[in-house]
Amino acid sequence: MGEDQFNSAPPPIRQSEEAAEKPRWDQREADLLIGKCVLAGVTYLASDGETVLSQLQYHGKITKAEPRVGFTIECEGASAGKTMVLPPDLRAFQVAGKGQYRLRSTGEVVNDPDMLTTWSVVQPSKS
Helix, strand or coil, X not given: CCCHHHHCCCCCCCCCHHHCCCCCCCHHXXXXXXXXXXXXEEEEECXXXXXXXXXXXXXXXXXXXXXXXXXXXXXXXXXXXXXXXXXXXXXHEEECXXXXXXXXXXXXXXXXXXXXXXXXXXXXXXX
C-alpha cells in the first residue's frame, strides 16, 4: 500500500479491538471541543503494527461530538471540503501549545490550533 491510497480522503478511523476498554464519555466535555481547531496526525501501519506505510496530517474544525460516532472534523487547507471522523475517545485530545505547526505531509503551516490528536491505523492482516 502506497501513500497515494490514503491521499484521496481522510479515512474514518476506528478503534482497534485491542482498545476494547470503552473510553469514558462525557458529553459536556465533548461539546466543549465543538468549534475548536484541531491538528490531527495519522500514522498508517502495516499489519505487523510496526512498519510505517505513511504519515498524514489534517487540520480543521470539530463540528460534531457524538458518543457512538465520534468527532466529526471539517477539514481545511489541502484537505478542504473533506470530512474526517475520529473515534469517541476524549483521551486522545490535548491542548496545543501556541505557535506555528508545519504539516510534514503538505507543507502547510497551521497557526495556534486549539487541540492536537494523533492516531495509528493498522492495516488488517491478510488471512
